[in-house]
Amino acid sequence: MARLILFNKPHGVLSQFTDRGTETKRATLSDFIDLPGVYPAGRLDRDSEGLLLLTDDGRLQARIADPRFKLPKTYLVQVEGEVQDGALEKLRRSVTLKDGPTRPAEAERIPEPDLWPRDPPVRFRKTVPDCWISLTLREGRNRQVRRMTAAVGHPTLRLVRWQIGDWTLEGVPPGEWREMAI
Template structure:
């Protein structure tokens, strides 16, 4: 039976078990996860936080990370500025990036979520407003959400991946994980 770990990746941690090629030692998954034989299903940038799925089954790993399966990835995004309907609609329609047009995103403005404090904290500036968005995408380009918000004039300050499909980081503290067997996961999430 396959194992699946739901890990709340802290800010500054690499989404890999070793750090190759860096002159300074950076934090990796091996600082938090001692379970052997699991590997990340997808990536989460070093400066992003939240849900990272790890598993020991190649088919499940592909099903989670391959854009063909279009599992929605939902992010809570703190942006600089005061998003108006025009910017939100551009995100909903898809945004032209250097590597082409993105698929449409589900986007809503939300109240500031009750999240763990980020270390280091986001720099607050009195003269510049910030807001929170909930953005769900169904593809996984490099730094996609950050590039999308920047393209509509709303630079990302903090990015937290909240869920992938039905799996969520809710209730999991930063640096902690919950482990499941595939038999415990609903077939709607796994896709059969």
């Protein structure tokens, strides 16, 4: 039977089991997960947090990670500034990035979620407001959420992937993982 691991990746951790190419050791998945034969289904940037799925089943890995399957991925995003309806509408329709237009996304302003503290904390600026949005994508380009929010005038301050398909981070603390029956 295939294994599926839900991991709450902390900020600063690489989405791989080894760190190649730097003299300074960076945190990797191997610092948190000691299970042979499981591999990440997709990636999450080092400076992003949240849900990373790992599996030992190649077909399941492809179904989760491959944009052709359009598996929705929901992000909770703290952005700089007060997001207005016009910016949300642009995110919903499509944003043109350097590598082309994005697919339409689900975007809404949300109250500040009850999340764990980030280490290191997001820089607070008294003169610059911030707010939270929920953004659901059905594609996965490199740093896409950050590039989309910047394109509508609201740079990302904190990015937490909360859900992939039906799997969520509910009940999984940062740096911890849970195995799911599939």
